Amino acid sequence: MRNLIYLLLVTTATTVADYCNEHKVPFGMEVHKNGNVNILCSRPNCHEKKYAECPERATSTSCATNSSWVGGVTQHADGGLRLMCCEYDLLPTYSTIQYEKLTIRPGEYFEGDEQMEGDTVTAFDLIGNIEQISDPNGNYTYNLLIYRYHCGRIPDQPPAWYMKKQWPYWDEKK
Template identity: 85%
Template sequence: MRRLFLPTVTLILLLILQTTVTRADYCGEHKVPFGMEVHKNGNVNILCSRPNCHEKKYAECPERATSTSCSTNSSWVGGVTQHSDGGLRLMCCEYDLLPVYSTIQYQKLQIRRGEYFEGDEQMDGDTVISFDLIGDIEQIKEPDGNFSYNLLIYRYHCGNIPDTPPAWYMKKQWPYWDKEQ
């Protein structure tokens, strides 16, 4: 009995030690990432907002952050997951018309530990006419072992957003029943 107990305890301890700790930060279904902060301890947070023209935006986001890059010109970062080793995974939200309604504001805006970026909103009275959002985050390991991040920032122009959602958006909402059946 004693021999069986010791390997079981050892196995349980090994499983507990191998479990990776992760931190996740998501904008949610109705917000966009307008900023990012890197705390002095290396933890990453994204800052989210819902500009008043956002209700006309129709994006498709996955359930989890699994990508290392949101490399298409039709995606933005909808969330991040940071593992205990500092590795970053991104949730890439797709919006086919992003290249039509936005322009690149910053190609590689670098932020390091203890720094942050906060995008701009341009207003016309009480109405947002354009805002900045994070299109991609590139993680770079520095020689000292810390990470820095290059951000791709889009300036989104609200005035050109379509008033009705694309057909694919309506079909992906749950529950979806085909009205023609």
């Protein structure tokens, strides 16, 4: 019986997950020397005006649209990375590309900047996409797409589509 339990533990695929979800944004990423990936999440003081929609799980290999950012990662035992892509239709309007392919290797990390005016965050960096690249030895490096998000451009009211996607939704005008 003990051998069966040991065999199950050894052969069971493990995954490591790290999520910001729609409540925070990914401002950094760390790749440990052993290859494990962590994303760093934050909620800048202007984030309460942001209206994003995130799926329940990280299932994509890329957040390739210009209206998405990485809301979470799942790393499988084989090293493969899956992304949770949070959608925000107005991201291209309120952000600019800061870095198109910022390379992170094992043992390295990236931490985004915040622009401040007094005690108020006026802009911050967030990870729009993570591209996983494998070398012939099976080691991974990662190219990050980094957006600079400009807080002063965010609307005070959520877009109409956002309100209709919230559950339960009641039309208060009736």
